[in-house]
Amino acid sequence: MGKGRVLKTTISLLGKVDPSLHNALSKAQKQAETTGKSMAKGMKNAGAAMTKTIKGFAKTAVAAFAGISAAARLKEFAKQCITEAKEAIDVETKLGTLLQNVAKIQIRGPNAAADAASELIKVGDQLERSGVVAGDVMVAGFQQLASFQLDDVDITTLSEGMADLLAQTKGLNATQSDAVSVANMIGKVMTGSVGALTRVGIIFDENQEKVLKMGTAEEKVAMLAEVLKQNVGGVNKALAETDQGKMVIAENAIGAVRDEIGRKLLPIVADLAVNAVPLVEKAFDRIGQVVDKIAPHMQNMISTALPLAEKAFAV
Numbered sequence: 001m002g003k004g005r006v007l008k009t010t011i012s013l014l015g016k017v018d019p020s021l022h023n024a025l026s027k028a029q030k031q032a033e034t035t036g037k038s039m040a041k042g043m044k045n046a047g048a049a050m051t052k053t054i055k056g057f058a059k060t061a062v063a064a065f066a067g068i069s070a071a072a073r074l075k076e077f078a079k080q081c082i083t084e085a086k087e088a089i090d091v092e093t094k095l096g097t098l099l100q101n102v103a104k105i106q107i108r109g110p111n112a113a114a115d116a117a118s119e120l121i122k123v124g125d126q127l128e129r130s131g132v133v134a135g136d137v138m139v140a141g142f143q144q145l146a147s148f149q150l151d152d153v154d155i156t157t158l159s160e161g162m163a164d165l166l167a168q169t170k171g172l173n174a175t176q177s178d179a180v181s182v183a184n185m186i187g188k189v190m191t192g193s194v195g196a197l198t199r200v201g202i203i204f205d206e207n208q209e210k211v212l213k214m215g216t217a218e219e220k221v222a223m224l225a226e227v228l229k230q231n232v233g234g235v236n237k238a239l240a241e242t243d244q245g246k247m248v249i250a251e252n253a254i255g256a257v258r259d260e261i262g263r264k265l266l267p268i269v270a271d272l273a274v275n276a277v278p279l280v281e282k283a284f285d286r287i288g289q290v291v292d293k294i295a296p297h298m299q300n301m302i303s304t305a306l307p308l309a310e311k312a313f314a315v
Helices: 019-099 112-130 135-146 152-170 176-190 206-214 217-232 235-240 243-314
Strands: none
Touching (some): 019 112, 019 135, 112 152, 112 243, 135 176, 152 217, 152 235, 235 243
C-alpha cells in the first residue's frame, strides 16, 4: 500500500459502512507506515555503519596486501641475487682449490693459489665486459684448465682463445658446463691429443701439431693460443657488437650487480628471514582486527531488521 494513500474499504452491512472495521484498517495502515519508516531508518543506519567499516577494511587490506606483494618481490629478487652469488662463489672456490694442486703455483708459497685465483677472476670479468661470454662462465673453464696443471699465467694466455672458441661453438648462450667442455678440449691438446679440437673445426699445420705434441709446456701454451687466434680469433668481440650481443652484455652487467648484492646478503640472509616473519604476521593481524570490527555491524543490521520486519508482518 503506497505512502500517503488513504485506505478506503467499504463493507456494507444492510447498505451501511461498518465504522469500527474502517477505523481498525486505517489504524493498521498508519502503524504499518510508521513501522516501515523505522525499519528503513534502522537498515540505513546499520548499512551506513557497515559500509564505513568495509571501506576502512578495504583500504587497510589493500595497503597490507600491497606491502606483502612488495615484500614478496623484494624477497624473490634477494633470492635470485643470493642464488647467483652462490653459483659464482662455488666456481671460484673450485678454481682456488684446483690451483693449489698446480706444481708451478705451489712453489710460489702458501698464498699463491689465492692470489692466482683472484687474478683469473679479474681476467674473466674483463672478458665479460668486452664480449658475450659471462665472467663466471670463463671462471668455470679456468678451473677445469687448472686440472691439467696449467697455472694462472698459462690460463691467462689461453683465456681469450677459449672465449672465442666458446662464442664460436655456443654463440650467445655459453654456460659454465660449455666452458668446462671447451677447457677439456684445450687441456687434451696440451697433452698432445690435437684431435680434441679438430672435431670442432680447429685446423693445425704440421709444425703447429709437432709443437703441440713435442714442445715444452710454455711452447704448447703459446702455440695453442696462436692456433686459436688463427681459427676463431675475434668471434667473442664481434658477437658483442651485434644488437643481440649488446643485450647479452647488458644482462651480464646486471648479473654482476645481482652477484655483488647477493654476496652482501649472504651473511645476513638468516636475520633477514627472521625479521620478515613478524612483519607479515603483523599485517595479517591488522586484517583480522578489521574483520572483527565488521562482524558486530553485520549482527546489528540483522538485529535491527528482523524485529521491524516481524512487527510489520504481524499487523
